[in-house]
Amino acid sequence: MTTTGDEKLSKIEIIKRQSRHLRGTIKEDLQDGQPHFSEENVQLLKFHGVYQQDDRDLRAKLKKEGKEKHYSMMIRARIPGGLLKPEQYLVFDRLADEYTDYKNMRITTRQTLQLHGILKGNLKRTIRSLNESLVTTLGACGDSGRNTICCAEPGDEPFRMEMRHDLLALSDRLSAKTNAYHEIWVDGEPVELAEGETEEPLYGDVYLPRKFKVAIVPEGDNCIDVYDNDLGLVAHIENQHIVGYTVLVGGGMGRMALDQETYPRLASPLCYVARDEAIDTILDTCVAIVTMERDFGDRSNRRFARMKYLIDRRGLEWFKQEVEERLGRELDPPRELTWQSGNDHLGWHRERDGVSYLGLFIPYGRIKDTETIKLKSALRDIVREFQLTVRFTAQQNIILSGIANGLRNAIEDKLRSFGVPLPNELSNVEQNTMACVSLPTCGLALAESERALPELMPHFKKLFEELNLAEETITIRMTGCSNGCARPYNANIAFIGRASGKYDVFLGGSSLGTALNERFKETVPIDQLVATVRPILESFVEERELGEDFGSYWRRAGLERFRSIAN
Structure with missing residues (x-):
C-alpha cells in the first residue's frame, strides 16, 4: 500500500493513524459522565456512523445563562440500497420515540435513515438495538466507502435481482472491517485476529483521505444522480439481464463558496466491464479504483481530498493506466449512455403479478407527525399491519413494496385517515x-x-x-x-x-x-x-x-x- 510520507498530514489524518483502527478512547469517553466527546473521538465517531451535534436554536440562550451547549448525537445507519424489512423499520420507529429529542426520523439522499437528538448516555443502547435488528452504522460516515446506493424500484425483472446481488457484494468489499465497532458498541470484547489476518485489508490504518460514494443504476433511469458519485456503475440490460457495467469515476457535489479552486464535478466514463456470474471482474475493478484514492488522494488538505480533484490534477488517462496496472489487464472503453428519466418512482406501480408498490413523497425526507399530517404514525401502522418492505430512495422518499393488489384501497384509506396525501394529490413542483x-x-x-x-x-x-x-x-x-x-x-x-x-x-x-x-x-x-x-x-x-x-x-x-x- 502506498501512503503519503513527506507531505504534511492534516490533523484528521494524524487522528486516524493513531486511532488503532478507529478505537481511540471512545470506550473511555462513553463512561466519563460528560455530555460530549473529546475532539479526537468526535472525528473517529463519524466512522462509526455518529456525529456529535448541538441544538443551535438554544446556543444563544444557553450561552447567556452561562451553560454549555445542548449536545446530542446523530446516528446514521448503513442500509445498502435503502431496503429494510418491516421489523427493521419498526425498530427505527421505536428508537426515534425512545431516545431522540425530536421523535422523528430523517431519510438521507444516500437511501438511509438518520436519528437526530440522541443523548450520549443513550448512544450505546441505540446502536446495539440497531445491530440486534441486523442493521449497522459502521461506515455510514467517515473516510471510507459510504452507504452504497441503488435504484430502489422493486420488480420481478431478473436484472433487478442481479443488481441487488452486485450491490450487496460491492458494499461488503468496500466496507470497513475494524473490530473496534463490535468492541465498543455490541459485546465489549476484543476480537482476536487469526494468524496472518489483517484488521483492515483494504483500508489499512489510514483509511481513505475523504468520504467515498458509490452508486449503481440501470441505464436510462437516473433516479439516484449516478454522476454525483466518486464511483458509479451503470448497468447495461439485454433481454432483462445485466450484461455489464459502464464505470463512472470522479463525481462529487461539495465545494467551498469562497474558494474558487473547489467545485462540483460530474463523474467521467472510465471503462466498460462485462458481468460474469461471480462478478469478480467488476468487484476487482471497483476495488482498484478505491485504492487509487487511498494511495494518491490528498492527505494534507481535506478540501481537495475527494477523488475528483485527483483525476483533474493527474488526468483521466493517467488514472485509467494506473487502474489497469493494478488489475494486470487493459480496460475496455466505456459504452455510450442514454437516459430517459431522472424522476423518482412515486405513485402506484406494478411490482409483479398481483402485487404493487407505492412510492410516497416524504416532504424533505422528514418522517414525523404534525398536527395535520401524522406521517410517522401512518407508516408505522401500515408497515406493522401489512408487513411491507420499506425502500428509501435517493430523493428522500419511501417505496412501500409487496402490496397485494386487493389491499391498495385499504392502504390509501389508511394514509388518508392520517392526513397523508397521495402523490397524485401533489403538484409536480x-x-x-x-x-x-x-x-x-x-x-x-x-x-x-x-x-x-x-x-x-x-x-x-x-x-x-x-x-x-x-x-x-x-x-x-x-x-x-x-x-x-x-x-x-x-x-x-x-x-x-x-x-x-x-x-x-x-x-x-x-x-x-x-x-x-x-x-x-x-x-x-x-x-x-x-x-x-x-x-x-x-x-x-x-x-x-x-x-x-x-x-x-x-x-x-x-x-x-x-x-x-x-x-
Whole structure:
C-alpha cells in the first residue's frame, strides 16, 4: 500500500493513524459522565456512523445563562440500497420515540435513515438495538466507502435481482472491517485476529483521505444522480439481464463558496466491464479504483481530498493506466449512455403479478407527525399491519413494496385517515424538491433549508400555475451551505445558503442529472428568491423550443443572456 510520507498530514489524518483502527478512547469517553466527546473521538465517531451535534436554536440562550451547549448525537445507519424489512423499520420507529429529542426520523439522499437528538448516555443502547435488528452504522460516515446506493424500484425483472446481488457484494468489499465497532458498541470484547489476518485489508490504518460514494443504476433511469458519485456503475440490460457495467469515476457535489479552486464535478466514463456470474471482474475493478484514492488522494488538505480533484490534477488517462496496472489487464472503453428519466418512482406501480408498490413523497425526507399530517404514525401502522418492505430512495422518499393488489384501497384509506396525501394529490413542483437538514442540528449550516423550503413551496406552486408549468418537471433543491448534501449543483433551480437568510441562486442543471447548473446571483434574501427566478421562468415559457426542458433552454440561452437581470 502506498501512503503519503513527506507531505504534511492534516490533523484528521494524524487522528486516524493513531486511532488503532478507529478505537481511540471512545470506550473511555462513553463512561466519563460528560455530555460530549473529546475532539479526537468526535472525528473517529463519524466512522462509526455518529456525529456529535448541538441544538443551535438554544446556543444563544444557553450561552447567556452561562451553560454549555445542548449536545446530542446523530446516528446514521448503513442500509445498502435503502431496503429494510418491516421489523427493521419498526425498530427505527421505536428508537426515534425512545431516545431522540425530536421523535422523528430523517431519510438521507444516500437511501438511509438518520436519528437526530440522541443523548450520549443513550448512544450505546441505540446502536446495539440497531445491530440486534441486523442493521449497522459502521461506515455510514467517515473516510471510507459510504452507504452504497441503488435504484430502489422493486420488480420481478431478473436484472433487478442481479443488481441487488452486485450491490450487496460491492458494499461488503468496500466496507470497513475494524473490530473496534463490535468492541465498543455490541459485546465489549476484543476480537482476536487469526494468524496472518489483517484488521483492515483494504483500508489499512489510514483509511481513505475523504468520504467515498458509490452508486449503481440501470441505464436510462437516473433516479439516484449516478454522476454525483466518486464511483458509479451503470448497468447495461439485454433481454432483462445485466450484461455489464459502464464505470463512472470522479463525481462529487461539495465545494467551498469562497474558494474558487473547489467545485462540483460530474463523474467521467472510465471503462466498460462485462458481468460474469461471480462478478469478480467488476468487484476487482471497483476495488482498484478505491485504492487509487487511498494511495494518491490528498492527505494534507481535506478540501481537495475527494477523488475528483485527483483525476483533474493527474488526468483521466493517467488514472485509467494506473487502474489497469493494478488489475494486470487493459480496460475496455466505456459504452455510450442514454437516459430517459431522472424522476423518482412515486405513485402506484406494478411490482409483479398481483402485487404493487407505492412510492410516497416524504416532504424533505422528514418522517414525523404534525398536527395535520401524522406521517410517522401512518407508516408505522401500515408497515406493522401489512408487513411491507420499506425502500428509501435517493430523493428522500419511501417505496412501500409487496402490496397485494386487493389491499391498495385499504392502504390509501389508511394514509388518508392520517392526513397523508397521495402523490397524485401533489403538484409536480412539490414532488421534485429536496432539502438538506441544515439548522438546528448541522454545525456547517449558514442558513435554513429543511425548515425554509416548505414556506417557499406555496409561492413556487402558484408561480408555476400562473406560467402553465404545473406539469413540467423542474427540480428545486435547497441547502444550508455550499457542501451540497441535497445534490444542488445539478438541479434546475438551487438555493445554496451563504449567510443567515441569504442564498446563492444556481440555475440550469438537468432533470436527468447529467449537467451542472451555474451561479446566477449571490446572497439573495430568502423573501426575494421566488421573484429572482420568476423572469427566468417567464423567458423559458416565451422562448423555449418545442419539447425543450428548462435545463436545455438555460444551456442554449446561456448565462450571459440573463446577466442584466442579475445586476
